[in-house]
Amino acid sequence: MTATVPEMPDMMSEEFARDPHKYYKIMRDHYPVVYHEASGYYFLSRFEDVANAYRDSEAFSNENYGFQMEPVIGRTVIQMGGREHVVHRQLVAPTLRGSYLQELIPQVDEIATQMIDEIEPGESVDLVEGFTRWFPINVIVRMLDLPKEDIPRFHDWYSSLMAFLGNLTQDPDIHAWGMRTQKEFPAYMLPLIAERRKNPGDDFISRLFDAEVDGEKYTDEQIKSLVGLLLIAGGETTDKAIASTLKHLLQRPDQLEAVKKDPSLATKALVENLRYHPPVQIILRTAVNDIEVSGTKIPAGSVIGLVNGAANRDERRYPDPDTFDIYRDDIPIKGAFGGSADHIAFALGRHFCVGSLLAKRESETAVTQLLEKFPNIRFADGYEPEDEGMFTRGPKDLLVNLT
Known part of the structure; x- marks a missing residue:
């Protein structure tokens, strides 16, 4: 008797949005390359296909960022290739992975402490609105040495950038929101930036003035674009990583208790969350030439969606992939925040997220400080968390009892 092949729903449908992981499995098993007719994109879901696409930057380029991001924030390292990418990555890396990061860490911890101390205990406290949504943007504003009253403005800008980035349906309101940010x-x-050149300090922007590789230095326009990229890469994604990690621990009291007793396990919980439910579910690439993936021919110039959320639960790669397990031993902590990681959450290879170590520290300190401050944390009575988002995904709220 021949088994019936499940129907593949529209990736923009409500049923897909409610539970993408249900359909990710159908994609991996029966439709490893999905052509989405409305957008013209091809979506890859198997770990091997997605990993190969990230690692082969000659066959899969970042040209798509020319229409995804450049119209709003300008050209950045994320869309560059070849020597241009190498030079610009070397320019920015010391500020996000070098000595400056070590200087920044105490400030990250301080910001977390201040914000968590301001949380009022109660029976139904929303940790997304009350903490995770605002913590990363507070860190970024501190890095830029900007007034705290500008935080809502930066939050609006990065929200518009993320919406513009994932505007698969070309929603005119989202496009208009992005165009407002393009001006503001x-x-x-x-x-x-011009004022900081005259009076530099110790902030992120001022440190970029001295960065130089092979005689190349950042222009004001390039620094502006890089700050925009920092907002995208370091804002909503870190917010969702923290909220999702907390959610998954709260759903598993035994693992939650283990992290409370041994805060070093918070890193394991974070890494497992990056595998189990990466905050960036889909990253786009562009096919440089005609190419065949899992038996499907993809024409040159096609935009390809690399579905991290599906690849990270591929049974071909991970045992028992639908189980959240902080004790999982097939993803070593060492290397989990570098280009050779054994999960796909920050991309892979030469375009691996340069800000991953900052995101790691923010997430670790957020989880450990929250659990230390509120050891009796649990879901609010009758509450069931729901995720939202397609390109980035995480809890739309996180109602907890902190009494």
């Missing part, structure tokens, strides 16, 4: 963000940043 440079009008704010460029005069500020």
